[in-house]
Amino acid sequence: MDNFSPSDLKAILHSKRANIYYLEYCRVMQKDGRVLYLTEAKKENQYFNIPIANTTVLLLGNGTSITQAAIRMLAQAGVLVGFSGGGGTPLYMGNAIEWFTPQSEYRPTEYLQGWMSFWFDDNKRLDAAKQFQQARIEFLHHVWGKDRDLKLEGFTTNDSNIEAALQRFDERMVTATKPSDLLLTEAQLTKQLYKFAANVTNTSDFKRQHQSTDKANDFLNHGNYLAYGLAATTLWVLGIPHGFAVMHGKTRRGALVFDIADLIKDAIVLPWAFICAKENLTEQEFRTQILQAFTDHKALDFMFEQVKKVALQGHDETEGQSQ
Structure with a gap:
């Protein structure tokens, strides 16, 4: 984690990034300098890596949670995070997705x-x-x-x-x-x-x-x-x-x-x-x-x-x- 700088994580331009993720019923966390999501299987828990440097958007649906450490790494990589209802759309009583945008004083002007x-x-x-x-x-x-x-x-x-x-x-x-x-x-x-x-x-x-x-x-x-x-x-x-x-x-x-x-x-x-x-x-x-x-x-x-x-x-x- 300490070996990475924000510039390292932004090597791929956003317009060229390939991944959008929608996750549900899992826990998103930081582990060993990577952002992972954990799902509960019948016999054992399973971890899956999220390649944050090549990701534009992360949508968190029903039954998800995310750690502060994971949010910090996602922000460093410039990944937008949104909370939604099931299937990537708002709940019936919800309004538009609230986008959590990474904060940086070095955005272009x-x-x-x-x-x-x-x-x-x-x-x-x-x-x-x-x-x-x-x-x-x-x-x-x-x-x-x-x-x-x-x-x-x-x-x-x-x-x-x-x-x-x-x-x-x-x-x-x-x-x-x-x-x-x-x-x-x-x-x-x-x-x-x-x-x-x-x-x-x-x-x-x-x-x-x-x-x-x-x-x-x-x-x-x-x-x-x-x-x-x-x-x-x-x-x-x-x-x-x-x-x-x-x-x-x-x-x-x-x-x-x-x-x-x-x-x-x-x-x-x-x-x-x-x-x-x-x-x-x-x-x-x-x-x-x-x-x-x-x-x-x-x-x-x-x-x-x-x-x-x-x-x-x-x-x-x-x-x-x-x-």
Whole structure:
């Protein structure tokens, strides 16, 4: 433990890290300079290592506990820790996951300063929201056009209904004059995407309900919270507080997390939630599939690129930035 410094543990950039963990019914601890989780087996307890230097997010579900020593090492490695309900989603009476972000006085300042240079101007904030929405659609085209498995399942933007929905979205986004207009346009598009996904996977009578118990809704909730973890990591690394949203409203403390997560939710989480529900996969199998898709399509890299682009527009990017 004494042989490690924080710089040693941050050798892998957050945008290149491969692992997100969801744990339940276990104890997370530090042992011999490593972070482990302990599970109780019938005959003996089992220890499993968490490679913290290559991990972005750790979600702790039902029946978990964590030691102070483990938290200290996770903070040194820059891993975000969140507490959640079962399956990576909040309890019915809970609110959004509370992200425990590692504390450091050496977070970058240029991105926050760039963000603040436009955030208090309503028109510029709306322009930033539109940029994110355009990037979201471009990513949808990219993923659905490139992913062979999604194509085989019928997910393509060449479908006439999807083309029409995206065209309407583009037209309404350009003419939107306030964030509520964008939110309404986004909701209409997402409704069309749900309908399309339900049709191609033969999911009957689907209705989006956050507290529903059917597999498609459960997997959508689960996948969305994994996307929130990536978004929270992006903002923490770049030093931008979660409250400075451009679309989801000033009254929600973590609203910028939702803004950034939206960049990848439709392209990756939505189709795989329906596909995995159709195939009757377990939560663990679904989570494995989603995390692999995040890696294959460089979702975290894409989030970093878009947030940096918006934060630094009109500013010269300095040399030697950390991310």
